Amino acid sequence: MTICAPTLLELQRAVRRDMLGLADGDASGYVVADGLAPQARLGIYRNTANSTLLAALRLTYPAVQALVGSEFFEGAARLFIEQCPPSSALLDSYGELFPEFLARMPEAASLVYLPDTARLEWAVNEALHAPDAKPLDLRRLEQLNGADMQAVRFLPSPAARVRESPFPVDAIWHAVLSRDDSALANINLAADPVWLYIHRGPSGVEMNRMAEGQCRFTAALLAGRPLHDALVDVPDAETSVWLAHLLASGCFVDICLSNEASSQAIGRQVT
Structure with a gap:
């Protein structure tokens, strides 16, 4: 009887399932005992993997941990790891669904502000680890004529985010x-809702409150809507001042035109 050795991909998948504690995970058949039972040997790696994911969540959500306490946080995090294993080897990208997990957790229901605090921390994490990008060269705007200004879109920095919450998160x-x-x-x-502009500046991640209209305007631009359309939705005389603030903060990295004749980006500067 010939026993075929597993391919490297098959072996990796089997070990991954075992590390994540999945029901169909059993890599013990590929492990040499050598004085230690295969499952016990795999258990060492499983504990290391879980500890690494727990450490990643602690780093991403320090305020959440401080609010609920280390013991509660660890219990919630381990449940989350079990139910939502990582899909990528990049630890900085792990934990995006943790705020929604907390929102569904009966034990955290009394802390009504906790999920939004976690959402804010995830936005900070995204801004912190986003790729570097050169801010838009404002001289590019000087090259636009009146028709172009009707169609211009701003390409957002990967480190720019907006968040809103009914709580002062x-x-x-x-x-x-x-x-x-x-x-x-x-x-x-019970104070008024907050609208937040989060971005990474030269000294790190910065967070600024803004008015509701400014938030809608910023969100529209980050979503790729033409400047003209975003201004129609928010006819505030102060919006131009806020746009200047966004430009100065490096919120955008490039511009493009929405009409078909000028669909290519003008002077891409992302690095």
Whole structure:
């Protein structure tokens, strides 16, 4: 009887299933005992993999951990790891669904602001680890004529995000990470909603509050809508000032035109 050796891909998939504790995972048949049972040997690697994923979640969600405590966070994180294993080897991209997991967790239901705080932390994580990109050269705008200005679109920086919440999650985030118990105690959860512009500047990730109209305008531009359309939706005299702020902060890296004759990007600068 001839026994075919597994291919490298088959072996990798079997070990991955075992590392993630999947029901169909059994790589023990490929492991030499050598003084230690195959499952025990695989268990060492499984524990290392789980510990690595737990550490990644701790790094991404430090404010959430501070709010719920280390023991609760670890329990929630391990459940999340079990239900939502990683699909990529890039640890910085792991944990995107953790805020939604917390929102469905009965044990966290009393902390109504927790999922939005986690969503904010994920946005900060994305901005922090986004690829580097050169800001838009504003001289490109000088090359546009009146017709072009009707069709111009801004290509967003990979490190730019907008978030909104009915809770002052930015104040919660700052107070928790700075360990300012007094500021945390003075936060009014029933205060007005917040709209946040998150981006990575020269000194790291920055977070600014903005008005609701500014948020809608920024979100429209980040989604690729033409500047003219975004301005029609938000006819605020201060919008031009806010656009200048976005441009100065490096929110955009390039421009393109929405008409067919000028569909190519003008002077791409992403690195």
